Amino acid sequence: MLSGRILTPQGWITGSIAFDQRIQSIEADPQAGAGNNSGLTILPGFIDLHVHGAAGADIMQGGDAGATVARSHARHGTTAMLGTTMTATDNSIRRALKGLAGVIAERPAGGARMLGVHLEGPFLSIHRLGAQPPDAVAVASLELVRSYHDLAPIRALTLATEVDGHLALIPMLKEMGIRVQLGHSNGSYEDGVAALNAGAAGFTHLFNGMTALNHRHPGIAGAALAHAEYAEIIPDLQHVHEGAIRAALRAIPRLYGVTDATSATGMPDGEYGLGSQRVYKCLGCVRLATGSLAGSVLTMDQALRNFVGLGLDLADASNRLSLYPADYIGESERGRLVPGAWADIVVLNADLQPVAVFVEGEAIDLSTH
Template sequence: MTTRVLQGRMLSTAGWLDGELHLDDNGRIAAIDGRLAGAGEPARYLLPGFIDLHVHGGGGVDIMQGGGAVSHVGRTHARFGTTSLLATTMTAPRTELERVLAALGQHSAMRATGSARVLGVHLEGPYINPGKLGAQPDDAVAAVMAEIDYYRSLAPLKVLTLAPEIAGHHEVIRRLSADGIRVQIGHSLGSYEDGVAALQQGASGFTHLFNAMTGLHHRAPGMVGAALAHAEYAELIPDLLHVHPGAMHAALRAIPRLYCVTDSTAAAGMPDGEYQLGSHTVTKCMGGVRLADGTLAGSTLTMDQALRNLVQIGLPLAQASNRLSLYPADYLGVTDRGRLEAGAWADIVVMDPQLAVQQVFVEGECLELANA
């Protein structure tokens, strides 16, 4: 078996090492040969590939378009260091969700050349509170297990966002959690007590923390308070638009394994203009994506920029990297991604000292970034 060798400062599971990372012919890391990193600035960093658990689109394409949209989105985000992701749906009528999930089930079985690996689906809605839609279309319904089981037969469902205060949703949380699906609290008008109860029933995270949920007040802590007081995991959008850096620091201090997502739309990696987000038309302008009434509607964020933003607000690079790779992998129970160690998939982001992407490897494939 032949091996390829990458050299640089590596964020391994043993910490920062200077040395060589060996890739085998099967897309795995064969070995790591390094010494404890020195004090000087390296020529380049080797980081675990980013894992984005909330992706609606990119490169002008929306996941809800179905067909081959997911491959195009996967290639777009791979340019920015995302080596695996969850294709994320929007709230929509059942017939539309059936169509999209059937397409995602077909296209997630195999990884397209030059694309990030699609690990499965994040079903964001339709089981949300119609009074807290955010940028979701007005097609919210109460969850029914028979319907969810049908959706699961169409595509690998890994994460489901719901509002726990809706009648019947506690039983759904218990059932899905017992089956290993990560149930997240989001798009909710529920109270602090509703959030605590949902966590006790098996809910495991919070969708885009702070956004589209009841906020923190010292006499009514809300869903944000439940997350800050009790959550082990939650997702956060670090585009510096959705959440103020001060609130980010509060969450980083309170939630041990807070991880970051892009909540990216078709506008990610594209110029200013109009794009689709489910049934909505959204506008990219001044670094954000909004509905006509000004509501934030997903983001244009990419994971390499998320890393730079975290470092900019004061996180050490290793901690920032863990929140984009190790923690989301652990959240899904994936043990061979999100880390640099022998036997893991060779999902690697090579970055210069300014944290600009130089190379991306997905399962050992070195991507052609200029042509992505």
């Protein structure tokens, strides 16, 4: 049982929450009034739908890398995630998916729940690869996606809609239960709108890796701002200027935060791997040798503090890191504190630093290893 100021779907209460693997009850303390005697804030655990690595481990390594990533991010309040791949050779992608399959099937002790895969590439534009290596597949096929899906469940897939054949693929991917996201795209505003009409559901790291908003050529970013219900954004305050984040918050009702975290997350400055690329952590960000941003070292607790620093109230910031990503991929028993939901919980002090994290009721050791 925990006591404190608890965020529920109906709003804040001061009281207690009882749980084992799932939440058993949430009770208000009639003596507490509006105060919070414990000084603790209790939120739903964070859900990160775009994470490549942490603690020196990269999802593309396969093997036990996914477990290392899940444990590292759990210490920052992430209780569920999608392991995210990179554009790579077919063999490399299959190796990564086989490694993720084991972590998805059985949550590692002390780690976040791996809900499935975000396949970021190889179905991207060669003109908007960003930090992705030059291994984009010329044309995606349903057969190829199915063969990947057979190795590990794909929950989200990023593609460039303007590439020949991709638009026709979207309804079939939707039928498979995959959330199609537009990203690493050189497409036009009209391409973006056509993809949404075909069943695309979101946008990958909004503003990054896509045609920008221009008043005569609104681009993929413009399609998102004008029409999207959901889009992910990296709120590390380096990938996107705070003014652009504010614009997106006003335009997109369920804009949610992701880390796009790399193997350099939680590590000292130096050289690290991002798929087949070498990246360099310095001054709180990760870059290619060319100087281009290449993922981040963001954690979800810092994303929360950044959102609050931009002026969001704590409940709104929490929703954008828990409730909205859960709803986006259809996880109705996560991302909210209600009886019967999984006991995925993060407890914060007055400085919004995690002091306790529970994943499906398991208390996570927050010390670094």
